[in-house]
Amino acid sequence: MKLTEAEWQIMNVLWEGWPATTRQVADRLPDEINWAYTTIKTMLTRLADKHVVKETKKGSIGIYTPLLTRQDARRIALKSLANQAFDGSAKSLVMHLLEQDNPDSDELTEINKAISEYVKKRGAK
Amino acid sequence: MKLTEAEWQIMNVLWEGWPATTRQVADRLPDEINWAYTTIKTMLTRLADKHVVKETKKGSIGIYTPLLTRQDARRIALKSLANQAFDGSAKSLVMHLLEQDNPDSDELTEINKAISEYVKKRGAK
DNA sequence: GCTATTCTACTACAAATGTAGAAAGCGTCA
DNA sequence: TGACGCTTTCTACATTTGTAGTAGAATAGC
Structure with a gap:
């Protein structure tokens, strides 16, 4: 469950405030990031497929909640970097x-x- | 010049002993890694394209030397992880x-x- | 109820990454 | 000098990643 760079962006937002809709994530992404709404939606769907977030529905609207904690994501990333680059x-x-x-x-x-x-x-x- | 996982494997070997031929890299890769000779050759060629290593020829045989230092590769990787995952x-x-x-x-x-x-x-x- | 807006679902597609085979060239030893 | 083995070069191909468009469904405001 290692996150990619783009996934980190999304998750960083989600960890700051969840549950959140796609729209909310879009609004809260840092200004430097200019992704189409559907790009963010796609990312969230993929993250749900990977069980990194959970998608629930309120009516037809998707609401996303982290399943992977930031702690764990960090642990995994550090572990992986240590293995790969620091023996x-x-x-x-x-x-x-x-x-x-x-x-x-x-x-x-x-x-x-x-x-x-x-x-x-x-x-x- | 961020390295990918597979590239780290190759570079880790190269940093331990260089210059080295494809064959030497192949022989020195950790046992768990079972890549075809041509896979390693492909990686080295790509690393040369990216100027991460330099390829010189002894006759028709390629000899590879790191251009990027391990120090720098580590710095870059840590910097990137810090940005992405640790604000x-x-x-x-x-x-x-x-x-x-x-x-x-x-x-x-x-x-x-x-x-x-x-x-x-x-x-x- | 009808229209404007917003979402979702599906599809697409280029670039990067991981992995390797085929064919042709070269060096060496018998 | 020919055959064998190693090397290079080129090509290939599946998967993952980044990014987004389109069309149809849902919703909200009038």
């Missing part, structure tokens, strides 16, 4: 992030912040 | 890894180890 090692994935020599970015700072928070929390438990 | 935030990606409630896995332990190492190193500088 299966989440550790090595994290190390890569930590060791990026990209000093002009705030990413590292952000990650460091995350780690500090985490270390703190871990300590607190 | 562009590497921090949130790391947090996800840290907060997985998957106690039966060694992953967390491994990640913690990575972080400790990193924190130590960071301290040392």
Whole structure:
């Protein structure tokens, strides 16, 4: 149940507010995305076929609810990336992030912040 | 220049030892992968078309060298995943890894180890 | 009830991806 | 120098992904 790029777009919207109709998804997609209404409908139908969302009907109108959680989708994507690109090692994935020599970015700072928070929390438990 | 899954397989082998011929790549692919020789050749040709590898000829035999580094491929893949699934935030990606409630896995332990190492190193500088 | 609008269902189609066969070329060893 | 085996080149084809049009059904407003 790995999602494609376009599917992520749809699901990101759906996870933010569900259940939702095709129209609602269309309205909530980021501005940069200019898909025809039927494109979105097609995606939702396909996602339903794959059991990533559930389609129920209110009258003749389809209403969509995520079945796959965002958590799980993320887990799956990370797992897959780790396997494919980091020899299966989440550790090595994290190390890569930590060791990026990209000093002009705030990413590292952000990650460091995350780690500090985490270390703190871990300590607190 | 994002790599597909099959391309990662090939490139993982190539990064381990290059330059390499199609035959060498074929021999070094993991056992679980049973691709026809020509499949591998096709992939290498396509990777050359995309300038991910360079093909040179020794006589009529093609010899392949990575152009894209593993580092860069990883960076690109992580960036893309962060954008698509973590709202562009590497921090949130790391947090996800840290907060997985998957106690039966060694992953967390491994990640913690990575972080400790990193924190130590960071301290040392 | 009739019309304008909105949805759904179905179909389509190009590009990318995964996978490989056929045929022809070349190198090598007997 | 011929046959065998490996290599390349070209072609092929199914599937998945991205994207959308058309036609007919449902609905809502007048």
